[in-house]
Amino acid sequence: AQSVTQLDSQVPVFEEAPVELRCNYSSSVSVYLFWYVQYPNQGLQLLLKYLSGSTLVESINGFEAEFNKSQTSFHLRKPSVHISDTAEYFCAVSEVGGYNKLIFGAGTRLAVHP
């Protein structure tokens, strides 16, 4: 069975600073990887995903994540954060051919301060 570990429960950062949110996964088979974002009092929405191909994937709002198979990681990065990026971020994994069952990490709360 697959599992996800998000190494930081909270990450405080100042506006315009870079940020990295860490995610490691465990699986005995090939995986798909995702980052979802949850803004206050809302449901989750997809930020970016890795299914195949290039290991570096990007979102439309400046986030990127790199799939590292040898380190079983999928860390999320942004070179310069904005106040509006304040949210909770969830890493998720599903196994290829595994009935589309997504397993989520515990989440990382990103707090951007002015």
Place this chain on the structure above:
Amino acid sequence: NAGVTQTPKFQVLKTGQSMTLQCAQDMNHNSMYWYRQDPGMGLRLIYYSASEGTTDKGEVPNGYNVSRLNKREFSLRLESAAPSQTSVYFCASMPVLLSLGSGANVLTFGAGSRLTVL
């Protein structure tokens, strides 16, 4: 575009009472899911339905039952509510695509149902 609709949005129950959370999607998705969200624990999968007519247990199925009524609807039932089931519940759906296109393996979530069991 309604997407995934959950009802009710809020509910307070007493220990031992029963209730059903309703979920419907209008995107013709094959797979549907119920998650619960608790502080510090992220989202945990309760049950899922890979396709109409099938249901399977997720990570935390105890105390819950589900029904995939048709392709659109997937309900979650608490037969005898307990305080440990106080949580925010999210329904989600996903298409099953033959190729890894832009919509492949992407969950669409409902707005959530906040349940308190006293």
